Structure formats: C-alpha cells, structure tokens
Amino acid sequence: MRWISNDAIGRLRRVADAPDFSGTRYRVIGELARGGMGVVYEAEDTALGRHVALKVLASELTGGSERLADHGDRMRREAQIVARLEHPGIVPVHDVGVLPDGRLYYAMKLVRGTRLDAWAHERPRTEVLLAFVRVCEAVAFANANGVVHGDLKPDNVMVGEFGEVLVMDWGVARRADEDAGVIAGTRGFMAPEQERGEAVDARADVFALGAMLAALTDNRPRPLAAIATKATARERSDRYASARELAADVLRFVEQEPLVAYRENVVERTSRWLGKHRALVALILAYLVMRALVLFIKGF
Numbered sequence: 001m002r003w004i005s006n007d008a009i010g011r012l013r014r015v016a017d018a019p020d021f022s023g024t025r026y027r028v029i030g031e032l033a034r035g036g037m038g039v040v041y042e043a044e045d046t047a048l049g050r051h052v053a054l055k056v057l058a059s060e061l062t063g064g065s066e067r068l069a070d071h072g073d074r075m076r077r078e079a080q081i082v083a084r085l086e087h088p089g090i091v092p093v094h095d096v097g098v099l100p101d102g103r104l105y106y107a108m109k110l111v112r113g114t115r116l117d118a119w120a121h122e123r124p125r126t127e128v129l130l131a132f133v134r135v136c137e138a139v140a141f142a143n144a145n146g147v148v149h150g151d152l153k154p155d156n157v158m159v160g161e162f163g164e165v166l167v168m169d170w171g172v173a174r175r176a177d178e179d180a181g182v183i184a185g186t187r188g189f190m191a192p193e194q195e196r197g198e199a200v201d202a203r204a205d206v207f208a209l210g211a212m213l214a215a216l217t218d219n220r221p222r223p224l225a226a227i228a229t230k231a232t233a234r235e236r237s238d239r240y241a242s243a244r245e246l247a248a249d250v251l252r253f254v255e256q257e258p259l260v261a262y263r264e265n266v267v268e269r270t271s272r273w274l275g276k277h278r279a280l281v282a283l284i285l286a287y288l289v290m291r292a293l294v295l296f297i298k299g300f
Helices: 006-017 065-084 116-120 125-144 202-216 222-231 243-254 266-276 278-298
Strands: 026-034 038-045 050-057 093-098 104-109 113-115 157-160 165-167
Touching: 026 050, 050 065, 065 093, 065 104, 113 116, 116 125, 116 157, 116 202, 125 165, 125 202, 125 243, 202 222, 202 243, 222 243
Parallel strands: none
Antiparallel strands: 026 038, 038 050, 050 104, 093 104, 113 157, 157 165
16 A cells, blocks of 8 residues: 655645636636635736735635635625725735635735745844834724724735735734624734733734834844833733824834833933934034144144
C-alpha cells in the first residue's frame, strides 16, 4: 500500500473545496489566502476585464442548512458594512452573490502589496508613523460611521505597490455599542472590555491601534511610548477618545510639537525646540561665529 503525503492530501482538499463560479462573471485564477471564515481567491471579472479578490465562505462552515445560513448571514453583513465605508484606506466591495452550492461570496478590490509589519521592518520610523496615521484615519472614518473594526493588527493592514495603506479583514466588525454575542479578535490587540465580551465603542479600536503602534516601533523614545501607553490604557476613559485624536498626537511627535500624552521636562522641551529649529539655530550660530571673526580681525 502506498500512503498519500500530507501535501498531496492538502492539494486534493483544496481542489475539492474549489468554488464553482460557473454562471457568474468571474473566472478564478488561484487562491490568495485562508482565514477563519473564508477563503480569498484572485479572479478575473470577465465583464469589466479586471482582476478582483473574491472572498468565499469556507466549505468547512457549510455543514447543515442552518449553519450555512448563519455563516452566510455573517459574511453578507461583513460585505454590507465594508460597502458602506467608502474611504481610500478601506478596500471597496464591488459585488456580492451566492454560488450554486449555497455559499456566499463577495468581490472586492484586489490589493497587491505587503503586510504592514513586513513593510515597516526596513523603513525609517517617520515613514512608518505616517503610514500608521493613515491607518488611524481609515479607522476614524469607520468609527465616525458607527462601525468598530474589532480586529486591528499589523497583519490586517496592507501597503500597496504605490504606497497606499489599506485596512483589511472586517470579518468581526460590528456596530458601535452592539452586543458582542461571541468574543472575537486577536489577543494582545483586544481591549479589556472586548475580551470580556462587552459592547464596545471606538475606544476598543483605539486600544488595538495603540498595540499596533507598539508592535511597529522598537526602541521607542519616551514621548512615543507615552502615546502607545495612553492608547492602550485598561480603562477606556483613560484612552484617546478617538482614532483621530491618537493620529493627531502621533503627528505632533513627528512634527516635534508638544504631546497630549506626555509632559516634557525643561531639558526635553529645549532639546525638542532645538531639533525642530535646527536650521535657524545653525544660521544664528554661523552669524555669531562670523561676528566673532570680524571683531577678532578688527582687534589687530
């Protein structure tokens, strides 16, 4: 008897699970990623001649009509939430439908790029912080529209080929203050109230953003560490009230302005001022040196 390898079994399972898109406008090209709830494929939209990403309900979640309907409703809800969030930092949804086997799918923009954590690894800190601010802006937009992402982490942010920053994977997103039902998210990035299964608001996303900031920035100076600490405070009332406020403090750090999260001492304030006005200080010093030289020469 010849045993089948695990790799071969995996390939057979993927073939068996492959969605049937016959009768639709989409031609599947290949699998891109798998998550807890769905599988993402690259496909060609034959009607418009463009490549898209198709998220399909995972086949292992389709056992029984009630289970299929329940997971299908969750995925449809995800598609509807994202479709309402029209923002440059949120991947747009183009279409939604049902396969012949009853599985739901939706089509969205195909993002080619790199995960934020991998992209940030070799980048200057300022560039990373500016990308992080753009994540905050997308999240602030969602929060302002009553939506909490609920699973923010570097894995769920992509940086595209032209520098675009996109917040992905809205599978556990919910309306603000909506009962959780089940605890969903990623440990280390979930706010305490989210881990307790309580209703959450925008400050749960602020907590996750603070954890993301800490994960993206090693050897943080004290002011930047203070921003992350305020964002991830255990009590939600001690955090920034919004992702926009968090982004504003990060920009203050980048622009060498005083922070909300950190009180400077005199030495730090002076050092920051000198760093921000380096060109002016250099000009004044050059002037003083020239004046000293002139006086010295006149003395002879």
